[in-house]
Amino acid sequence: MHRLSSLYLEMDRCDDLIKLGDKGYNYVRNVLRLKVGEQIVVYTKKSKGMYKIKNINKKSIEIERENEILYKKPEYEFVVIQSAMKREYLDFVIEKYGELGATKVIIVKTDNSVVKIENKTLERLKKLMINGAMQADYDYLPEIEYHDSIKNLNVNTKDKICFYEKENKKVFLDRISKSVSIFIGPEGGFNDDDISILNEKGFRFLSPINGILKAETAGVLFAGMIKSLIDCGRYV
Structure with missing residues (x-):
């Protein structure tokens, strides 16, 4: 059709x-x-x-x-938290997050983030995210926001997942909560302070695959993984 x-x-x-x-x-x-x-x-x-x-x-x-x-509120809550990164990579993943069903995207500056997001940049990213959601023909539009410090991050989802390449134990993610947030790190990776703060905020750390992925690759892969579980009703 x-x-x-x-x-x-x-x-x-x-x-x-x-x-x-x-x-x-x-x-x-x-x-x-x-x-x-x-x-x-x-x-x-x-x-x-x-x-x-x-x-x-x-x-x-x-x-x-x-x-x-x-618009009707989806039965699930899917928040993607993305560390700020270079324009061409950030533009790409933000549009894909809209396409992959994120209900909210939060961009945050971590210690290894290479850029700071200005208001006009956030407006451009909002348009890209909406383009992604329109491509998928959802009956809602996602939200977007920016925080200039990981310390200011306040996420109230039931499940909080940080995909972290240095987590040695490999865990296959086969079920999730209906209220979930995922954190995708910066191009330079997380430092110890980032990990400590996220740990205090209740994130659990997962590394479901071997290898160190580019930030934009990890974003699409893991957001797609979560969307697949949501669409298949694989809830805990």
Whole structure:
């Protein structure tokens, strides 16, 4: 079945009739190349809706709503905590976390993080994460936030997992809680202070595979592992 094109608009709900100008116009007309009568899915802050292209003018496009679905909270809570890293790697994994069903992504600066996240960077990452969620066609959009210190991290999920390559005992993860957070470390790995703080915050440390992975590889692998367990209902 052909997957419909989608668009995110910074508005609360799906209006009956929306007039697209500037970037929205260019995206629908020149990137998606949609024509009058064709459909597009519009995501907003609180809902998504099916729209039909009604009119295409020289500087604007009118789209008319056919239906609307209010976002519903998933039955699970899946938080991904990602150490800040270089732009090209961070952009990649944040979009994948949206695609892999994370309900929240927290970016945090650890001792070995090589960058600090500014507000405009966080806005760009939010758009990428939303793009990932739209690709997967979820009935919700994930949240994103940034903390400039691991000490300020406050996660209240029932299960807290830190994937740590120096954990000697290999453990196969075959069941998880419905409320779970995972921590993916920085490019330079965790230092002793990071591990001590995470231990105090109730994280358990796992290393399910051999080898030292790149941070962006580990992020996609372990987030995918958790999503698979969630979708298969492998709960404790």
